[in-house]
Amino acid sequence: MFTHFRHIRSFCLIFALLLTVAVSAQTDIKPRNIIFLIGDGMGVAHITAARIEHGQLNLERFKIMGLHMTGSANDYVTDSAAAGTALATGFKTDNDMVGQTPDGKPLKNLMEYAREAGKATGVTVTSILPHATPAAFSAHHIARYHYDTITEQQANSGLDVMIGGGLSNYYPKTTPGSRRKDDKHILNLLREKMPVVLSIATLRKIKAPKQLTAILSSGHLPPAIKRDYTLGELTAKALECLTQNEKGFVLMIEGSQIDLASHDQDMPRIIGETIDFDSAVKTSLDFAEKDGNTLVVVTADHETAGITLPMKTIENDKIVKPTFASDNHTAVMVPIFAYGPGAENFAGIQAIDDVGRKLIELVK
Ligand SMILES: [Zn+2]
Structure with a gap:
């Protein structure tokens, strides 16, 4: 006994x-490196529609998946500023705010933690660079649309790589086509820090420097279906730069225009943008599989347009009559996918700010 x-x-x-x-x-x-991909507005129906029209997606290579509740501090339906802030800092804030608490205190973001750990940092997006999501990873401001301040903060943030659009936000107001309200020349400020390229042709030719800014259009990049380069190609260039840092890197990639196409309830564009985003998932997973020490996390900041695919919606593998419950964001949970060291942390149902906190714990 x-x-x-x-x-x-x-x-x-x-x-x-x-x-x-x-x-x-x-x-x-x-992980030594983190690649964090955000499909702005990308819900399960967006992925389903792209899967039906396009066939197999790189998203299907993930084995660890979860969901997250996207609500902001002041609304069940978040905007991209508050959602980006939760993902970047691990704290919820009010809609319209980037990188700050609701009462205006700056919140330390993933990139700031990464730089403290000696890592290189970068953002690669298909919107203008000061747009809400990249701003949440590189700026602190009460109002997401104050692009003049946000571009300046981003230029001084310490980001090693910035690839996206928004050239008209970088010239002083006296320059024709400028959208600034002040006389600051942010492009020249950036040129003092690193090489700056303004076309895809130059970006393709340039031997990747350690630091690089590429601003490829005056506003958002052209829609994916009208572009002769993919987000996957831009991701590859960002990786060429960032992998030169011995202590690793953190790269945030955004498929920014899934959201814009969803606001417009434009299904062919939604599918085009989702497939373009999937090209960046491919580049990231191919890199991570070879590297062996890279965490890849893919998610959305919220769902946009309340898309459903009821009966008689799909004909000959085409989405002919989707139903849009909204022309704005919705409160439904969005999926999260993870691969590599630390991936299991993202399985299950979580809150959007948990995702940010988990990422920060992994770079600290
Ligand atoms: Zn939106």
Whole structure:
């Protein structure tokens, strides 16, 4: 009887020990690099529609998946500024705010933590660079549309790589076509820090420097279906630059225009943008599989347009009559996919700010 009890006791002890090892292993694994991809507005129906029209997606290569609740501090339906802030800082804020608490205190973002750990940082987007999502990873401001301030903060933020659109936000107001209200020449400010390229042709030719800004159009980049380069190609260039840092890197990539096409309820464009985003997922996963020490996390900041695909919506593998419940954002949960060291942290249902906190823990 006594021996039997002792057996149970030692079994419990071993079990407890194993559990401790398993739990600490789960939290101790820290990837050298993180690639964080955000499909702005990309819900499950967006992915389903792209899957039906296009066939297999790179998103299907993930084995670890979860969902997150996207609500902001002041609304169940978030905007991209508050959602970007939750993903970038691990804290919820009010809609319209980037990188700040609702009462205006700056929140430290993933990129700032990464730089403290000696890592290189970058953003690659298909919107203008000061748009809400990239701004949340590189600026702190009460109002997301104050692009004059945000471009200046981004230029001084320490980001090593910035690729996207928005050239008209970088010239002083006296320059024809400028959208600035002040006399600041942000392009020249950037040129003092790193090479700046303004066309895809130059970007293709340039031997990747350690730091690089590429601003490829005056506003948002052209829609994916009208562009002769993919977000995947831009991602590859960003990786060429960032991989030169010995301590690793954090790269945020945004398929920014899935959201814009969804506001317009334009299904061919929604599918085009989702497939373009998937090209960046391919580049990222191919890199991570080869590298072995890179975490890839893919998610959305919220769903846009409340898309459903009821009966008789799909004819000959085409989405002919989708139903849009909204021309704006919705409160439904969005999917999250993860691959690489630390990926299991993102399985299950979580809140949007949990996603940010988990990422920050992994770069600290
Ligand atoms: Zn939107």
